[in-house]
Amino acid sequence: MRDAAASASLRREAEAILRATVDAPAGAPATTVADVRHRILLDRIGDELERDPWLRLSGVDELVVHDAEQGTSYGASITAWLDELGDIATAANRLRVHPNTLRHRLRRARELFALDLDDPEVRLAVWLELRRSAQPPPPGPRVS
Incomplete structure (x- = not known):
């Protein structure tokens, strides 16, 4: 045995x-x-x-549905920002958007989906759920 x-x-x-x-x-x-x-x-x-599923943050589920239905990039934006340890410039470069565009997306995600991205435990949970829900796009060419 x-x-x-x-x-x-x-x-x-x-x-x-x-x-x-x-x-x-x-x-x-x-x-x-x-x-x-x-x-x-x-x-x-x-x-x-x-x-x-009850373990998941409802805001992340809403965000994923919103991105799919509306063609927005909140999930990819948050994931890039978290992957870059909160470095707006590097994350924006990775996403090939202006840093102000990324700041706007992060602010709107907080507002629309009630995600407290200032709380490190919430950030970890959001990151885990976004990684589970969809692989982020591969980094594109760097913008100088």
């Missing part, structure tokens, strides 16, 4: 590694759990948010 439990554990670990590396380029070196533990953690948190 002990071998069966060990086998099941190893299988879960292998599946988690495969899931975390599904986007790795062909011919990439072998990956260990230590290499992708952070991705496995994010995948598991995302799974939990899918299993129990």
Whole structure:
């Protein structure tokens, strides 16, 4: 029975590694759990948010629907800003918009979706949910 439990554990670990590396380029070196533990953690948190929707912030769900229906970029804007650790200039450059445009989007997102982006725990939850809901667009060419 002990071998069966060990086998099941190893299988879960292998599946988690495969899931975390599904986007790795062909011919990439072998990956260990230590290499992708952070991705496995994010995948598991995302799974939990899918299993129990009441855990999600309603404002993020509203934002995602609004972006899809209205063609806005609030989610991508917040994600870029958070990915750049709040650096407006770098995030705006990444999005290829003027810094004032990004400031406006962040202010409107706060207003429209009641997201307290000044609270570090809310920022973390928003970032996790936005990462779960859609992959942000890849960084475009830098604007000088």
